[in-house]
Amino acid sequence: MGRITLDQVTKSFGEVNVIPPLDLTIEDGEFVVFVGPSGCGKSTLLRLIAGLEDVSSGQIRIDGADATDMPPARRGLAMVFQSYALYPHMSVRKNIAFPMKMAGVPEDEQKRRIDSAAKALNLTDYLDRRPGQLSGGQRQRVAIGRAIVREPQAFLFDEPLSNLDAALRVNMRLEIMELHKSLATTMIYVTHDQVEAMTMADKIVVLRAGNIEQVGSPLELYREPRNEFVASFIGSPKMNLIRGEVARTYGAQSIGIRPEHIAVSTDEGLWHGTVGVAEHLGSDTFVHVHGHGMGSEPLTVRVDGELPVRHGDRIFLTPDTEKLHRFDAQGLRL
Amino acid sequence: MARAATTQRKAIVTVAAWIVGIAIFFPILWIVILSFKSEGDAIRTPLEVLRAQWTLESYTTVQERSNYLRHFWNSVVLSVGSTLIGLIIAVPAAWAMAFVPGKRTKDVLMWMLSTKMLPPVGVLVPIYLIFRDLGLLDSRVGLVIVLTLINLPIIIWMLYTYFREIPGEILEAARMDGATLRDEILYVLTPMAVPGIASTLLLNIILAWNEAFWTLNLTAAKAAPLTAFIASYSSPEGLFYAKLSAASTMAIAPILIMGWFSQKQLVRGLTFGAVK
Amino acid sequence: MATQHSRAAARLMISPAVLLLLGWMIVPLSMTLYFSFLRYNLLMPGMEEFTGWTNYRFFLTDPAFFAALTNTLLLVGGVLLITVIGGTLLALLLDQPFWGQGIVRIMVIAPFFVMPTVSALVWKNMFMNPVNGLFGHAAHWLGLEPYDFLSQAPLMSIIGIVSWQWLPFATLILLTALQSLDQEQLEAAEMDGAGAVQRFGYIMLPHLARAITVVILIQTIFLLSIFAEILVTTNGGPGTASTNLTYLIYMQSLLQFDVGGGSAGGVIAIILANIVAIFLMRMIGKNLDA
Numbered sequence: 001m002g003r004i005t006l007d008q009v010t011k012s013f014g015e016v017n018v019i020p021p022l023d024l025t026i027e028d029g030e031f032v033v034f035v036g037p038s039g040c041g042k043s044t045l046l047r048l049i050a051g052l053e054d055v056s057s058g059q060i061r062i063d064g065a066d067a068t069d070m071p072p073a074r075r076g077l078a079m080v081f082q083s084y085a086l087y088p089h090m091s092v093r094k095n096i097a098f099p100m101k102m103a104g105v106p107e108d109e110q111k112r113r114i115d116s117a118a119k120a121l122n123l124t125d126y127l128d129r130r131p132g133q134l135s136g137g138q139r140q141r142v143a144i145g146r147a148i149v150r151e152p153q154a155f156l157f158d159e160p161l162s163n164l165d166a167a168l169r170v171n172m173r174l175e176i177m178e179l180h181k182s183l184a185t186t187m188i189y190v191t192h193d194q195v196e197a198m199t200m201a202d203k204i205v206v207l208r209a210g211n212i213e214q215v216g217s218p219l220e221l222y223r224e225p226r227n228e229f230v231a232s233f234i235g236s237p238k239m240n241l242i243r244g245e246v247a248r249t250y251g252a253q254s255i256g257i258r259p260e261h262i263a264v265s266t267d268e269g270l271w272h273g274t275v276g277v278a279e280h281l282g283s284d285t286f287v288h289v290h291g292h293g294m295g296s297e298p299l300t301v302r303v304d305g306e307l308p309v310r311h312g313d314r315i316f317l318t319p320d321t322e323k324l325h326r327f328d329a330q331g332l333r334l
Numbered sequence: 335m336a337r338a339a340t341t342q343r344k345a346i347v348t349v350a351a352w353i354v355g356i357a358i359f360f361p362i363l364w365i366v367i368l369s370f371k372s373e374g375d376a377i378r379t380p381l382e383v384l385r386a387q388w389t390l391e392s393y394t395t396v397q398e399r400s401n402y403l404r405h406f407w408n409s410v411v412l413s414v415g416s417t418l419i420g421l422i423i424a425v426p427a428a429w430a431m432a433f434v435p436g437k438r439t440k441d442v443l444m445w446m447l448s449t450k451m452l453p454p455v456g457v458l459v460p461i462y463l464i465f466r467d468l469g470l471l472d473s474r475v476g477l478v479i480v481l482t483l484i485n486l487p488i489i490i491w492m493l494y495t496y497f498r499e500i501p502g503e504i505l506e507a508a509r510m511d512g513a514t515l516r517d518e519i520l521y522v523l524t525p526m527a528v529p530g531i532a533s534t535l536l537l538n539i540i541l542a543w544n545e546a547f548w549t550l551n552l553t554a555a556k557a558a559p560l561t562a563f564i565a566s567y568s569s570p571e572g573l574f575y576a577k578l579s580a581a582s583t584m585a586i587a588p589i590l591i592m593g594w595f596s597q598k599q600l601v602r603g604l605t606f607g608a609v610k
Numbered sequence: 611m612a613t614q615h616s617r618a619a620a621r622l623m624i625s626p627a628v629l630l631l632l633g634w635m636i637v638p639l640s641m642t643l644y645f646s647f648l649r650y651n652l653l654m655p656g657m658e659e660f661t662g663w664t665n666y667r668f669f670l671t672d673p674a675f676f677a678a679l680t681n682t683l684l685l686v687g688g689v690l691l692i693t694v695i696g697g698t699l700l701a702l703l704l705d706q707p708f709w710g711q712g713i714v715r716i717m718v719i720a721p722f723f724v725m726p727t728v729s730a731l732v733w734k735n736m737f738m739n740p741v742n743g744l745f746g747h748a749a750h751w752l753g754l755e756p757y758d759f760l761s762q763a764p765l766m767s768i769i770g771i772v773s774w775q776w777l778p779f780a781t782l783i784l785l786t787a788l789q790s791l792d793q794e795q796l797e798a799a800e801m802d803g804a805g806a807v808q809r810f811g812y813i814m815l816p817h818l819a820r821a822i823t824v825v826i827l828i829q830t831i832f833l834l835s836i837f838a839e840i841l842v843t844t845n846g847g848p849g850t851a852s853t854n855l856t857y858l859i860y861m862q863s864l865l866q867f868d869v870g871g872g873s874a875g876g877v878i879a880i881i882l883a884n885i886v887a888i889f890l891m892r893m894i895g896k897n898l899d900a
Contacts, residue, residue, distance in 0.1 A: 052506050054613045071615060073512035085507035089525040098521075102512035146511070348708035354700065358777065359717035362724065364744070365732055377742040379751075423630065426623030434620035442628065444891055449635045451887035453835050455856040456876040459863045460641035483634040490627060515619050544725040546838035551864065561838065564727040568734075568842035575735060575742065582728040593723035594716050601786045604779065605824050 002063065002153040002186030003028045004049060009058035011044055011210075018044050019210040021058065026154075026188060026203075031180050034190045035197040036207035036233070042190045043158055045207070049188065050156055051075050062153060073102070078147035079156040082163065084139045086131035092118075092142050093127040099150045110149075117145040120179075137168045144179070154186035161196065173200060194234050198222070206230050228331035231256045237286055239325070240299045246271070252326035252334055259286065259302040261323040269316025273299065278309050289315055362586070369393070369579035376575035392580035400563070402581060409559035409585070411474055412549070413542035416481035417489070417535055423482075424489040425531075429519060431490075432497035433505055443494065450487040454547045465552060472554040480552065481542045489538055492603045496530025497523070533599030536592050543589050560585040639880075645873035652867035665874035669862075675875075677850040678858040681765055685854055686833045688769040689776060690826055696773070697780025697825065698818065702810075704781070705788045715785075722778040726838040733771045734760060734843045764844045764852035771839055776832075780825045787821035788814065820893075827890035834883055855879050 004026040011019040018041050026032050034042040047053045049060060051072035060068050067075050078099070086095050093114060100110045118124045121141040131139055140160060147155055157176070161169045177200055180187050191197055197204050198218045206213040206221065206229075214226040218234075225231035231239050239256045247255045263269070264287070273291035276298050283305050288298040301317060303309065326334040356363075367383065368376045375386035396402045431439045461480070462471075470476030500523065508522045524531070546561040553562050564585060567578045593600070649661045669675055704715060721729065738759035740746045746756040759767040791814065799809050837856050840846055846853035846861065853861075859879060863872025 050510060052509065052613065071613075072506075072509045073514075077510065079507065079510045081503045081507055083501055083503050085501065085503040087504060087508070087522055087526070089528075098508070098513075099511035102517060146507075150511070344706075344708055347703065347706040348710065351703055351706075351708050351714045352710065354703065355714035355717040358774070359720050361729070361732055361737065361774070362720055364736060365728075368736065379747045380744060423627050427627035430620035430624040434616050436617065436620075440895070442624070444895055446627070446631055447894065448887060448891060449631050451831050451883060451890070452635065452639075453856065453876075453879045453883045455835060455837070455859045456880040456883070457638035457642055458860065459645060459869050459872050459876060460638040462864065463641075463869070464638070483630060486627060486631060515616075540723060544723070546726040547835065550727075550838055550841065551860070561725050561727050564725070564731060565838065565842050567731055568727075578731060578735065582732060586724050586728055589723045589725070590720060593719065597716070597719055597782070600719075601783050605783060605828060 002026075004154060004186065004188070005059075005061040005064075006049070007059040007061065009048060009060060010056045011041075011048055011053065012056050017210070019048070022210070022212060024205065024212065024215070026186060029184045029186055031177075031187045031189065031200060031202045032205060033197040033201035033203070034188065034205045034207055035192065035194055036213075038192055039209075040207040041210035042192075042207050044210075046079075046156055046158055046188060046190045050077055050079050076150075076153040077156055078150045078152035078154075079158065080140075080143045080147050080160045082159040084131075084143040084160075084163075086139055086142055086146075088131055091128050091130060092123060092134070092145075095131065095142055096145045096149055099146060103150070113149040113151075114145075117148045120148070121145050121175075136164050137172060140164065140172055141175075144176070148179075148183070152185065154188060157187065157189040159191055160189075161191070162193075176200065195236060198234065204234075206233060224333065225256075225325065226333050228254065228256065228327050231325055231327070231333075237300045237302070240297075241327075242291075242294055242299070244295060246294055247326075250324065250326055253329045254327045254331070256325040256327065257319045258323065259300040261320040262299070262301045263318045263320065264301055264303050264307070265316045265318065266313075267316065269318040271317045271319075273315060273317065275309050275311055275313040275315055278311070280305065285309065287315070289317060291317070362590075365579040365582050367579075368576055369583045371576050373574070373576045376579070392576040393584070396577050396580050396584075399577075400581075402563070402584070405558055405560050405563040406584065408474060408557055409543055409561075412477050412481055412557075412559050413539045415474075415478045416485065416542050417538040419478065419482045420486050420489045420538060421493075421531070421535065424486060424493050425519070425524070428490050428493035428497050429523060432494050432500075433502055443491070446487040446490055450484070454484070458551060461548075462551065471552060472557045474557045477549060477552060477557060477559075480548045481545060484545070484548070485538050485541055488541070488603065489534055492534040492537065492599075493527070493530065495602060496527055496534070499530075500526055530599075533596050534603065536596035537600060537603040540589050540593055540596070642873045642876045642880075645869050646877050648870045648873075650869040650873075652869060661870070665870045666878075669871055669874045669878065674850050674853065674858055678853045678855045681850070681852060682834065682854040682856075684765060685769055685772070685836060686830055688766075689772045689833055690829060692769070692773040693776045693780040693829065694822060694825060696777050697784050698822070700777070700781040701784035701788050702814075704785055719778045719782055721774050722776070722782075724775065726775065727842050729775055730771055730839040730842045733767075733774070738767055760844055761848060764848065768836075768839055768843060768852055771843070772833065772836060776829055779829065783821055783825050784818060787818055791817045823893060824890075827886060827893065830886045831883065831890065834879070834886070855882070 006022060006024040008021045008023060009019060010017070010021050022045075034045060036042050044053065048055050051067070051070060055068060058068075059066060062075055062077075087098065090098065096114050096117060097110050100113065105113075114127070118127055121144060123138070123141055123145060126134060126138060131142065134142065143160070160176075161172055164172060173196060189200060201218055203215065204218055204221055205215050208229055214221060214230045221230060221234045225234060228241060232241060235258055237259050239258045241254050241256050243254045247253060271291050271294065273289040273294070276288040276290055278288070279286040285303050285305050285307060287301045287303055287309050289301055290298050299317065309315065328334050369392055370388045370390065371383060371386050372389055372391060375383060378386065431443060465471045465476050468476075504526070505518055505522060508518045513522065544561065549559050549561045550565060553559070564578075564581060567574060567581070646665050647660060647662060648658050649664070650658045700718065704711070704718065708714075735743065737743045737745050740756040740758040745759070749756045795813055796809055799813050804812060835856050836854060837860065840852055840854065840857045844852045846857045855875070856879065859872050859875035862868050862875055
């Protein structure tokens with residue numbers, strides 16, 4: 001049970017309007033990711049849902065009940081913070097027990113839930129340590145443990161992985177996804193990393209300057225971005241955007257083509273250019289091509305890792321017209 | 335200097351630093367020595383003083399003649415009492431300013447500080463008259479009130495600078511976890527701020543213990559703390575060096591010990607966080 | 611950033627402190643201001659009457675006022691000079707590595723914790739007393755005439771005593787500031803060919819400038835109100851030779867019971883202190899933004 005509805009929600013800090021009127025429904029059991037560049041309002045939106053900030057107008061409903069003026073504690077939501085926000089003066093056990101203590105859960109029930117959470121999160125051996133004695137990944141698990149034991153209606157994650165190193169981040173990502181599968185509880189996850197968004201989400205909400213640019217499943221956003229912003233934000237490496245003469249031949253103000261949707265040839269093709277930098281990842285190579293008559297921005301092209309390309313080579317490119325995106329003067333999809 | 339200095343250089347610095355250190359500390363050392371001598375010996379030449387018999391008689395006579403312990407107790411009550419009351423008022427105020435800052439928070443802080451800069455002599459007359467009319471002259475209650483008020487800005491400021499170092503997310507986490515405001519301050523903020531609260535407590539006990547304007551002007555005999563009691567030695571009769579030394583040693587010893595414990599936090603407290 | 615609820619709670623939690631300080635400031639201040647325009651002597655109760663600026667005229671034209679003002683400035687200036695220069699040198703010394711750093715540091719800080727009445731009386735009797743004081747003994751031993759510090763150079767003696775009390779404060783703060791200096795900066799300067807003196811002048815001193823300003827301003831606030839040291843050593847004398855503004859106002863109000871005159875002096879003291887306070891507040895305020 002964790003359906004969250006935002007109805008014409010706005011937020012302004014003094015004169016500054018951070019969130020213009022916004023509608024959003026998060027279904028029970030969904031894994032929803034809010035993604036966008038920094039300052040897009042995604043964290044503010046999460047804090048509004050959490051109740052850590054007041055909405056300036058509009059209504060937030062959790063399971064149909066109006067939660068707009070409810071204090072955070074009564075909303076039945078659990079939050080995992082970017083800094084983990086563990087209580088440094090309490091042991092891991094006490095940290096995890098804290099929300100239950102506040103809620104007056106009986107001692108033996110507390111113990112049962114702590115033990116099962118610790119087991120699920122591999123924390124059993126660390127229960128009597130202080131947060132200061134744990135690694136980043138372990139602290140993250142404690143924060144998640146503290147959220148789980150409350151058995152909340154929904155989990156809120158505020159950039160939980162951004163303080164971890166790259167390898168650990170991939171692991172924790174998988175663990176959080178596992179957790180979602182096993183609990184089937186609504187999760188709202190805020191990140192600026194589109195890879196996290198793509199890999200984890202059932203539904204992605206792309207935000208820019210407080211506005212929802214697009215809502216959809218990862219593949220919907222990948223295949224049919226509503227506008228240039230979503231097109232270039234989702235997908236890695238970034239989609240190539242081409243303006244001017246070339247775009248006009250497709251009847252658009254600008255066209256977008258992903259690096260993986262361009263065929264490369266050494267002797268013939270629609271466009272031609274010169275190889276600049278080539279990034280060899282082993283499995284793939286990303287070639288930056290300076291296209292002739294296609295503006296100053298190089299095009300990024302994904303080619304097979306074995307293809308021999310060198311700086312200065314002349315190269316021909318052919319876009320897959322099926323997967324070519326066309327945008328109008330306002331940047332909207334045609 | 336981070337680099338390892340040569341041993342020779344270190345030796346020179348050591349000698350110089352110790353000479354300066356002992357010179358600065360010497361007056362304190364000297365009264366401690368004199369306090370263990372008899373009155374007759376205490377006024378001899380330094381070498382004779384050092385050779386003279388050690389004795390505890392000054393400590394016993396100070397207590398017998400002047401009821402020293404009552405003044406000592408007054409000092410304890412005034413400094414500890416005013417500090418504790420100050421903390422009770424200051425912790426919520428500092429919480430509010432550190433974690434719920436508004437547009438005017440900075441102005442309020444600066445204004446509080448400005449009350450500390452008021453020269454006490456500027457309000458001596460009215461306070462004296464108010465105290466006289468309320469019967470608070472020479473009472474511990476009256477002095478606790480004054481000492482609480484004059485040190486309140488420092489307590490708030492010190493706590494504020496400590497609280498600001500506690501990440502707000504932790505308090506928000508507590509709020510999400512179902513803690514009420516009372517729980518939040520009692521179970522999360524206060525335990526986390528224990529080191530800061532402790533050093534605030536120490537520094538303010540020191541300041542209140544040594545306060546020597548209001549304690550001298552508002553007390554006579556009954557509520558006089560050690561500052562005022564020691565001042566009575568300024569017009570002595572007869573031999574009094576050893577007794578003055580004994581009284582002084584007992585008056586400064588507890589505060590010296592506290593001061594040494596809080597020396598690291600002292601700078602921050604005394605400069606209102608301007609130097610850390 | 612917070613909710614309505616927490617903002618309301620914050621207002622509630624801050625109000626006791628604000629109300630108390632507001633009362634502590636406004637009630638006595640307005641009374642002082644009111645008294646300063648009255649002819650009001652505690653020995654003549656019931657004779658109070660409005661006299662306009664008379665109290666101010668009397669106070670400002672009293673020769674004792676000028677003596678006290680000069681003494682106040684000399685006292686503040688003298689102590690600042692000694693403590694800032696001495697404190698800087700001491701901080702530089704104590705910042706070097708040497709054996710027993712902790713103990714020396716503790717010894718240097720100690721005078722700051724000695725209550726003003728104790729330090730003044732100890733210096734007065736055990737050191738400056740021409741007969742039994744250590745300085746007297748030393749003069750005797752050297753075959754010199756003992757010097758009666760407190761009657762022959764009362765103000766200088768008080769400056770000495772107060773400097774001893776405040777030197778630790780300056781040292782401690784400057785030492786703290788010095789230790790926060792980035793060592794790599796000094797090493798970079800050394801690589802760039804700067805000698806010890808140049809490193810001090812170009813790197814350390816600018817780094818210390820802020821701390822020195824803080825020391826000066828905070829000490830000034832306290833030094834303007836020096837009271838106990840004068841009370842127990844010289845009682846302001848001989849004559850007015852060691853009377854500062856605080857002591858003068860104290861004498862006027864509580865020894866001569868001239869509430870009106872004392873209050874006028876109090877208002878003047880407040881104005882003087884405020885001039886310093888404004889500079890100090892600006893510095894601290896800047897720090898608050900950082």
